[in-house]
Amino acid sequence: ETGVTQSPTHLIKTRGQQVTLRCSSQSGHNTVSWYQQALGQGPQFIFQYYREEENGRGNFPPRFSGLQFPNYSSELNVNALELDDSALYLCASSSRTGKYEQYFGPGTRLTVT
Amino acid sequence: DAKTTQPPSMDCAEGRAANLPCNHSTISGNEYVYWYRQIHSQGPQYIIHGLKNNETNEMASLIITEDRKSSTLILPHATLRDTAVYYCILLRGSNYQLIWGAGTKLIIKP
Numbered sequence: 001e002t003g004v005t006q007s008p009t010h011l012i013k014t015r016g017q018q019v020t021l022r023c024s025s026q027s028g029h030n031t032v033s034w035y036q037q038a039l040g041q042g043p044q045f046i047f048q049y050y051r052e053e054e055n056g057r058g059n060f061p062p063r064f065s066g067l068q069f070p071n072y073s074s075e076l077n078v079n080a081l082e083l084d085d086s087a088l089y090l091c092a093s094s095s096r097t098g099k100y101e102q103y104f105g106p107g108t109r110l111t112v113t
Numbered sequence: 114d115a116k117t118t119q120p121p122s123m124d125c126a127e128g129r130a131a132n133l134p135c136n137h138s139t140i141s142g143n144e145y146v147y148w149y150r151q152i153h154s155q156g157p158q159y160i161i162h163g164l165k166n167n168e169t170n171e172m173a174s175l176i177i178t179e180d181r182k183s184s185t186l187i188l189p190h191a192t193l194r195d196t197a198v199y200y201c202i203l204l205r206g207s208n209y210q211l212i213w214g215a216g217t218k219l220i221i222k223p
Contacts, residue, residue, distance in 0.1 A: 004156070033210070042200060042213035043157065056210050090156055100204060101147075102211065104156030 003027065004093050004105035012111045013081050021076045021108045025093030031055075032074040033102060034066060035090040043090055049074055050096070086112045116140070117201045122218040131188040133217050135201030138182040145204045146177060147211065148186045150197040157200065160186065191221045 003026040013019050025032050031050045035043035045058035049068035063079040072093070078085060088109050092102035118136040125131040137146065147162040161168055161175045163184070168175045174187040188195055200216040 035213075042198075042215050043211075045210055045212060048210055088154075092156075100145075101159040101162065102157075103159070106156050 004103050006091055006105040006108050008108060010109045015081055015083060015112055017081050018079045019081060021089050023074045023091030023105060025072045026103050029093035029095045030072050031094045031096060032068055033092045034076050037088040037090060081112045083112050086110060116203050117214050119201055119214060119217045124220050124222055125191050127193060127221050127223050128190055131191040131219060133186040133199050136183045137203055140181050140203060143205060146184050147202045147204050149200045152197045193221050196221045
């Protein structure tokens with residue numbers, strides 16, 4: 001286990017609703033990255049937070065937003081949910097020293113109906 | 114825009130070495146090669162990474178060609194628990210962002 005936790009584990013929402021997903025990073029890590037993984041595909045980079053600032057964003061619309069808190073935990077918010085938002089959402093924490101390896105949480109499975 | 118190419122699937126017999134190839138012909142001088150794996154329905158797991166030299170750790174070995182345009186991940190004695198999707202990814206040192214492709218589904222057979 002990596003020490004990265006995500007909540008909730010599973011979530012079912014209706015199209016048009018809003019959702020907040022949470023991630024607690026591993027101790028000592030100051031960077032959190034969020035990914036969306038559709039069934040059968042590799043993870044797609046959403047954005048990254050470093051010391052509470054957004055530090056890079058993938059090809060996702062503004063209705064995907066995030067926060068990082070002083071303890072380096074993070075939230076991913078998605079507004080106006082669409083059916084295509086159904087996916088596994090992964091968060092990964094890392095530090096900017098050493099190997100730059102990212103430690104992933106188990107993910108949150110979001111289903112939009 | 115994954116920048117890496119991997120075979121979609123491979124089989125390997127249990128106890129044998131599994132050799133997973135990756136092509137990254139457009140790699141830049143400051144890009145590292147990272148390997149992760151994802152066991153079904155779990156978060157990805159870091160395996161190994163390298164820049165120019167071959168690397169070995171307790172999980173695997175990474176062989177990078179001299180021109181850096183391709184690499185091979187070697188699992189020396191594959192077990193059934195190594196069945197997973199393996200991703201070869203490039204990471205730019207100043208960027209810290211991982212851009213993933215579709216990976217190779219490795220199936221270890223008894």
